Amino acid sequence: MKAIRVQHTGGPEVMELVEIPVPQPKPAEALVKINIAGVNSIDGHFRDGSLRTPLPFIPGQEGAGVVTAVGAQVKSLKVGDRVAWSGALRSYAEYVAAAEEHLVPVPRAITDEQAAAAMMHGLTAHYLVTDAHKLKAGETALVHAAAGGVGALVVQLAHAIGARVIGTASSAEKAKLAREAGADEVIIYTEQDFEAETKRLTGGKGVEVVYDGVGKATFEKNLNVMKLRGMLVIYGMSSGPVPPVDPAKLSEKGSLYMARTTLAHFTATREELLARTSALFGMIAEGKLKVRIAKKYPLAEAAQAHRDMEAHKLTGKLLLVP
Amino acid sequence: MKAIQIKQPGGPEAMELVDLPVPAPKANEAVVKLAASGVNFIDVYQREGRYKVPLPFVLGQEGAGTVTAVGGDVKSVRIGDRVAWTGVLGAYAEYAAVPEDRLVPIPAGVTDQQAAAAMLQGMTAHYLSHSTYPLKRGETALVHAGAGGVGLLLVQMAHNIGARVIATVSTEEKAKLAREAGADDVILYTQADFEAETKRLTGGKGVDVVYDSVGKTTFEKGLNILRPRGMLALYGGSSGAVPPFDPIVLTQKGSLFLTRPSLGNYIATREELASRAGAVFGMMAAGKLKLRIEHKYPLAEAQRAHRDLEGRKTTGKLLLIL
Numbered sequence A: 001m002k003a004i005r006v007q008h009t010g011g012p013e014v015m016e017l018v019e020i021p022v023p024q025p026k027p028a029e030a031l032v033k034i035n036i037a038g039v040n041s042i043d044g045h046f047r048d049g050s051l052r053t054p055l056p057f058i059p060g061q062e063g064a065g066v067v068t069a070v071g072a073q074v075k076s077l078k079v080g081d082r083v084a085w086s087g088a089l090r091s092y093a094e095y096v097a098a099a100e101e102h103l104v105p106v107p108r109a110i111t112d113e114q115a116a117a118a119m120m121h122g123l124t125a126h127y128l129v130t131d132a133h134k135l136k137a138g139e140t141a142l143v144h145a146a147a148g149g150v151g152a153l154v155v156q157l158a159h160a161i162g163a164r165v166i167g168t169a170s171s172a173e174k175a176k177l178a179r180e181a182g183a184d185e186v187i188i189y190t191e192q193d194f195e196a197e198t199k200r201l202t203g204g205k206g207v208e209v210v211y212d213g214v215g216k217a218t219f220e221k222n223l224n225v226m227k228l229r230g231m232l233v234i235y236g237m238s239s240g241p242v243p244p245v246d247p248a249k250l251s252e253k254g255s256l257y258m259a260r261t262t263l264a265h266f267t268a269t270r271e272e273l274l275a276r277t278s279a280l281f282g283m284i285a286e287g288k289l290k291v292r293i294a295k296k297y298p299l300a301e302a303a304q305a306h307r308d309m310e311a312h313k314l315t316g317k318l319l320l321v322p
Numbered sequence B: 001m002k003a004i005q006i007k008q009p010g011g012p013e014a015m016e017l018v019d020l021p022v023p024a025p026k027a028n029e030a031v032v033k034l035a036a037s038g039v040n041f042i043d044v045y046q047r048e049g050r051y052k053v054p055l056p057f058v059l060g061q062e063g064a065g066t067v068t069a070v071g072g073d074v075k076s077v078r079i080g081d082r083v084a085w086t087g088v089l090g091a092y093a094e095y096a097a098v099p100e101d102r103l104v105p106i107p108a109g110v111t112d113q114q115a116a117a118a119m120l121q122g123m124t125a126h127y128l129s130h131s132t133y134p135l136k137r138g139e140t141a142l143v144h145a146g147a148g149g150v151g152l153l154l155v156q157m158a159h160n161i162g163a164r165v166i167a168t169v170s171t172e173e174k175a176k177l178a179r180e181a182g183a184d185d186v187i188l189y190t191q192a193d194f195e196a197e198t199k200r201l202t203g204g205k206g207v208d209v210v211y212d213s214v215g216k217t218t219f220e221k222g223l224n225i226l227r228p229r230g231m232l233a234l235y236g237g238s239s240g241a242v243p244p245f246d247p248i249v250l251t252q253k254g255s256l257f258l259t260r261p262s263l264g265n266y267i268a269t270r271e272e273l274a275s276r277a278g279a280v281f282g283m284m285a286a287g288k289l290k291l292r293i294e295h296k297y298p299l300a301e302a303q304r305a306h307r308d309l310e311g312r313k314t315t316g317k318l319l320l321i322l
Helices: A041-047 A112-132 A149-161 A172-181 A194-201 A248-252 A270-285 A299-311 B041-048 B112-132 B149-161 B172-181 B194-201 B219-224 B248-252 B270-285 B299-310
Strands: A002-006 A015-019 A029-039 A062-070 A082-086 A095-099 A140-143 A164-169 A185-188 A207-212 A226-234 A257-260 A293-298 A317-321 B002-006 B015-019 B029-039 B062-070 B082-086 B095-099 B140-143 B164-169 B185-188 B207-212 B226-234 B257-259 B293-298 B317-321
Touching: A002 A299, A015 A299, A029 A082, A029 A112, A029 A299, A041 A299, A062 A095, A062 A112, A082 A112, A112 A149, A112 A207, A112 A226, A112 A270, A112 A293, A112 A317, A140 A149, A149 A164, A149 A172, A164 A172, A164 A194, A172 A185, A185 A194, A257 B248, A293 A299, A299 A317, B002 B299, B015 B299, B029 B082, B029 B112, B029 B299, B041 B299, B062 B095, B062 B112, B082 B112, B112 B149, B112 B226, B112 B270, B112 B293, B112 B317, B140 B149, B149 B164, B149 B172, B164 B172, B164 B194, B172 B185, B185 B194, B194 B219, B207 B219, B219 B226, B293 B299, B299 B317
Parallel strands: A140 A164, A140 A207, A164 A185, A207 A226, A226 A257, A293 A317, B140 B164, B140 B207, B164 B185, B207 B226, B226 B257, B293 B317
Antiparallel strands: A002 A015, A029 A062, A029 A095, A029 A317, A062 A082, A257 B257, B002 B015, B029 B062, B029 B095, B029 B317, B062 B082
8 A cells, every 4th residue: 555654754855645554444444445635744753753753654644535444343333334543653654554433434425525524623613612611601712823724723613602802923814714713812822812801802801711722822912811710721832832830920910721731631541532523423424513625635745745634824724635 | 996917028027016006097098996806828938028018017917896986888787786807907906997898797696706716717718618619419529628728617517517527636635636536547647658648548540639738748649649630729838839830730730720729819709708607607607617716925025926826736727816
């Protein structure tokens, strides 16, 4: 089969298209023919070595496809089932052998593209608004990078809950996308100070929650735009990691909360993974949640996909077609 | 009237018994003849100058007594009403002028001494267990300093909610007090490692919440004993301030939540102050919350009260009796 392999870490060019044997499923695994693989920033972190994994490896954390073989212990799946997954390496390939517990069924109303695109970004957006801070109607949320992969989904989910959504975006074009997703207000942070604007837009009160995938560049100001006892959820670091934090600051700024979360802890049990995916797929099927596909690339063009992702020019999900 | 005044910050001897005029109420104030005044660590910090207060000043942050005069705009209290308050300086005195919106009525069934003793520590235990992390039946809480002023009250409230309570204490004597207050398990941290013990007691799962007033010496281990998505509520620093920490640690240890709350932000509105004080007084009147008032001093012996408090020989509440 064809697969993308990383022999040594580095730039996008280290991803090579190679021919390797189709993997054999272990007893608790199913073999899946991959129809679509998702491209995520975490793939870039593994590729360039900022996250570590033994070399060589096949990148890719999510995808959707069809079961073509099952191991002897597999009970919930059979050949021909449509499935999706996230959080397992080796998805930039024609086939993957994945643990049964990581595979979720894809309903008929959902396309492979939608399923693949919804897994990491969709599940992340879902846990942010339902668990990291359980957003309620009437609350105000500040969503950074509101036109981004996770951001645009958080905006839609927050809007559907009945919260007021203030988004930040870097350009007028992205601001338009954030508004279409349901943002009540959008701050173009390259032109306006998001701290001053958020204060103005909330009449000086601040927001109940900040959802932040940006990290370093937004941290200090985030602490100034929350209400008393507000919650800062940091789920990513597109601008770099947040430097060390003095906890006394949380007290000084009004008994604030902060969390630094990652998806795996919100899909740790099979039940939670299934509950979240079925909620997401349900909303997609009903047209209440729209995943925006930015571009599809042939598997052989994975390097170009990474270049485009890292240039932050495209909005929406990047997908590979094996 | 007699009062304890600080003219220059310093040791206990900086507290002088002086004669001052009885204060006259401003339009929004009531003058209260004190029956009892609470002694707290914040008084020590203000006496030492660690917390700055314009000099000279009368010490004391909480008290209870009877209204003797009211300002022209005061509507909710009348002469003769029994009232208590916290967060207003000047309680180490025979009379204090207190803004109306900081006074709460003392119900029948609660004495003035009990009311004075409950304001700061009782409401702190209440906001921690009911608002910062609203404990639920069946959850497990670790309470550091479980025989301390707030700790003993927090253990009782958590126990009454139906949570399992693990408390840490320094001595056998304090362990006994924590057990009597309702702790299911007590760790003598001077003899056993609280991290290892808590893991053992929870079968490796960890606790839902850690209530920590100790700070520097307990912070790291506190993060290690939380379940995924658990919360560390850091509400004091008796061992010193927690140094700046890398937020990614919260991710690595399980998408943890951190907050650094203080009482002022949990009684910021009149409604919240009244309902919180009412809830605490209600528990006391119903016999569900027992305060240990073991150390009473005449006003003139305030210096001795501070020496005893700083010597950490006392358990339970210290009161000045007027």
